[in-house]
Amino acid sequence: MSLPVPYLSARTLTVVKKIDTSGAPRVVNLGLNESWLGAAPGVVEAIREAAPQVYRYADPGCGTMRAAIGRQFNLDPARIVCGNGSEELLDAVGRVYARAGDEILFPAYSFLQFAIVAYRLGAKAVEAPLGPQFSVDVDALLAAVTPATRVIFLANPNNPTGSVVPMDEVARLARELPSHIVLVLDAAYAEYVDPAEAVATFEIADRHPNVIVTRTFSKAYGLASARAGWAYAHPEVVAALNNVRGIGNVNGLAQVAATVAVGEQDFIQHVRARTAEERDYLEGQLRTLGFEISPSAANFAFVRLPGASEGWAQATVARLAKQGFIIRSNEDYGLPEWLRISIADRADLDEMLALLRVEARAANGEQLAAGA
Ligand SMILES: Cc1ncc(COP(=O)(O)O)c(C=O)c1O
Structure with a gap:
């Protein structure tokens, strides 16, 4: 029995990325650029x-x-x-x-x-x-x-x-x-x-x-x-x-x-100010971990770890997801080294940063070992 033939191949585009968060006690999604400040009042x-x-x-x-x-x-x-x-x-x-x-x-x-x-x-x-x-x-x-x-x-x-x-x-x-x-x-x-x-x-x-x-x-x-x-x-x-x-x-x-x-434009003004504050914080912290930052005006940071081995960003995304933090890699955009991380609550950012610190240290360790 043959199947109907679509004009568009179902496999050409991956519109929704699959992310495995199994085993994580809670999931914080920093991969979709949602606003952690929630809906406008009322x-x-x-x-x-x-x-x-x-x-x-x-x-x-x-x-x-x-x-x-x-x-x-x-x-x-x-x-x-x-x-x-x-x-x-x-x-x-x-x-x-x-x-x-x-x-x-x-x-x-x-x-x-x-x-x-x-x-x-x-x-x-x-x-x-x-x-x-x-x-x-x-x-x-x-x-x-x-x-x-x-x-x-x-x-x-x-x-x-x-x-x-x-x-x-x-x-x-x-x-x-x-x-x-x-x-x-x-x-x-x-x-x-x-x-x-x-x-x-x-x-x-x-x-x-x-x-x-x-x-x-x-x-x-x-x-x-x-x-x-x-x-x-x-x-x-x-x-x-x-x-x-x-x-x-x-x-x-x-x-x-x-x-x-x-x-609710007062709320929007608040969202703009708070997002900029937390974005500056996140970018600052990532810089100290050795990340390169692409200046972002939106509710996410766009960063890469220079010198990390091929596939490091993808492996990092997968490991963070298992620990409940979804961030986005960008191989589908043709930018496999880059990570996009939504701005969020300070406590969530700090928890995510702690996980990323481990990943960055491991990557830097590999670089040192490779150079030795
Ligand atoms: C640049 C840009 N345009 C448009 C959209 C579509 O958003 P929505 O369909 O939720 O309005 C998005 C969503 O991420 C976006 O990043």
Whole structure:
């Protein structure tokens, strides 16, 4: 008996990494860039209050949620489309604007989903080379544009590198890019940088109808599991995205949660400050252990241990997981030496650091032995 043949090989992409935490007394996940500070105030209560309505269909147009977002950021709700997380919207952009054989362009070592969007469409994922220290080179991006380019994705700050593109460079990219090419500014970590940058991002979208800004409630707002994101774009782009998204894409409880959360900007300010504090602490501690740090503006650190043997990062991730601490290796990003570690509570960071200290010492011992 033969099986149905998928257009996409089920084995080409590993979207979810398997991690063995068996035997660990408790598990602290520092591998998904969740916010340890939890959901914005009032959100859990609002979900609880709305729970009895779960038998009803929610508003497919997310009217109340879009109005709340519009009010908060001074944006026209007609230019907003909500998604099942921002990942749905990134995927929707691909499905609206690209087809098999087209090119989807992004800087090297960008958020993995950009390549996944291309793969799902049979489009070609094209990576533009970076400048030094994982910096985005706007000229290299522009130079990589071909007649087949349909979409450019730019995550700012980027995951997994944590790097930031200066706003004047983002504005230049939007200005110099041919206007038939869609430019997606993925601002999933926008809350962790100066809020003025988010405003500037919306202004770029106002000036250029081919620019789409995507945002998420998964990170600083602490709603990763609710699956709520949104995009800001020209009304015609919004209409096109509305055509391809799931009709009931944002569930009712998520709409309620996002509507409350977006009003809690004091909380977001607190999250930004606390995350920066703990990120500085973590990076400082890792530096003393001999790690090289890639400067990160987001809620994670991106680091590597220079001189460690091949496979050290993967083995370290596996050993830490067995002890209950999940951190992320990045071989799937083509960066097998690098570790991405989410910012967390000081006590959890200290416990994780103690485990990493043992691993780093062992690696350094091996280096000394090899040099002897
Ligand atoms: C750069 C970037 N964009 C988008 C997303 C998607 O987030 P969500 O679908 O939870 O909104 C992520 C998630 O990690 C991310 O790192």
